Amino acid sequence: MxxxxxxxxxxxxxxxxxxxxxxxxxxxxxxxxxxxxxxxxxxxxxxxxxxxxxxxxxxxxxxxxxxxxxxxxxxxxxxxxxxxxxxxxxxxxxxxxxxxxxxxxxxxxxxxxEIPNTTDLAQLAKSRDPRMSQSGWVNQCIRQVARIAQKMHNNGFAHNDLHWRNLLFREDDKRVYLIDCPSGMHWPAWLLRYRAVKDLASLDKSAKLVFRRTQRLRFLLAYLETDRLTPEGKRWARAVERAHGRRALRKRLGL
The missing domain is CATH 3.30.200.20 (Phosphorylase Kinase; domain 1)
Incomplete structure (x- = not known):
């Protein structure tokens, strides 16, 4: 033993x-x-x-x-x-x-x-927390979550379960914390973009329900570290939308 x-x-x-x-x-x-x-x-x-x-x-x-x-x-x-x-x-x-x-x-x-005084973003959305309609608070969260995703992907890592329930907001320091990642792993460069898109699509799945389209776009721009939608940014946006379509198809087929 x-x-x-x-x-x-x-x-x-x-x-x-x-x-x-x-x-x-x-x-x-x-x-x-x-x-x-x-x-x-x-x-x-x-x-x-x-x-x-x-x-x-x-x-x-x-x-x-x-x-x-x-x-x-x-x-x-x-x-x-x-x-x-x-x-x-x-x-x-x-x-x-x-x-x-x-x-x-x-x-x-x-x-x-334990990270005290935290609530996951999924629960905040489900409870219709008033902060979800405050543009200043939303923009602060968007920037932090974008930075988290960017740091992972820049290190060749994809989370594979990057949903709002795994992101905690702490009122004390106004920070977003990432928890629970048993499925994440490093990927070779030729597969990383595909896995990164899946991570972004997982985040956007919840964002579509509570955020405006401009706020979702702001997240993508923060992730790409740009202040305007470039041709590369448009390719990322289309890839995320296609990932939504694939997920919906798998759900309909029971896969």
């Missing part, structure tokens, strides 16, 4: 006690948040600070991942650490690791510190 467990270099004494090993993390009890066939998420409080504890007992939906490839939990922590390295606001990774037996995945866990 082999175990790889890592605590953050800036871990506090209370975090070292609570999350010092994979065994300790799997023994934790807390508030149940959600579960799926692969994992279970709890919220725990340590010395007044709240943390999310995600525990995996399967590496992925594909049985081959027990032996081959990158387990989903490893992808989660590596992607969050990459975001921090690229200066993308994200949840602080406190501890992470996994256990194998003769090379076969057994279990794994990820501990992140």
């Amino acid at each position: 082999s175990e790889r467990w890592t605590l953050s270099a800036d871990a506090r004494p209370s975090e070292m006690r609570a999350f010092g090993s994979l065994e300790a993390v799997f023994a934790l009890e807390g508030e149940f948040i959600t579960k799926d066939p692969l994992s279970r998420v709890l919220k725990v409080t340590v010395d007044g600070t709240r943390y999310y504890v995600k525990r995996y007992t399967r590496p992925a939906k594909d049985p081959l991942r027990y032996w081959l490839g990158r387990p989903r939990i490893r992808a989660e922590w590596e992607n969050l650490l990459a975001f921090a390295n690229w200066e993308i606001p994200t949840a602080r990774v406190v501890a992470h690791g996994l256990e194998r037996h003769f090379g076969r995945f057994v279990r794994g866990a990820l501990v992140t510190e």
Whole structure:
């Protein structure tokens, strides 16, 4: 049995006690948040600070991942650490690791510190938050989300699940944070544009419901770092619209 467990270099004494090993993390009890066939998420409080504890007992939906490839939990922590390295606001990774037996995945866990006083953009839209109709607030969010997408893509990385539910707005510092990225990965240059367009189309899917066309265009211009719609910008806009069409077709066909 082999175990790889890592605590953050800036871990506090209370975090070292609570999350010092994979065994300790799997023994934790807390508030149940959600579960799926692969994992279970709890919220725990340590010395007044709240943390999310995600525990995996399967590496992925594909049985081959027990032996081959990158387990989903490893992808989660590596992607969050990459975001921090690229200066993308994200949840602080406190501890992470996994256990194998003769090379076969057994279990794994990820501990992140809660980002307090946040609401995801999807919830803000669903609740018809008044800020969604304030042009100053919307423009601020647009610029931040565009910068997040741009930083990922400039590093050869695509999120693959870049929906509003994974973007948190924090009132305290007026910042947008990116969370939850188990499906993201680096892509070769010849595939990156296609994957980047899919990311932008995922964001635009929600934006179409609440933002004006000019605001959606402003997002694309911010992403491309230009103040006017160039021929290249028009190609990106058409590509995003085509991605919407492909998604709608797949939905109609049940694919």
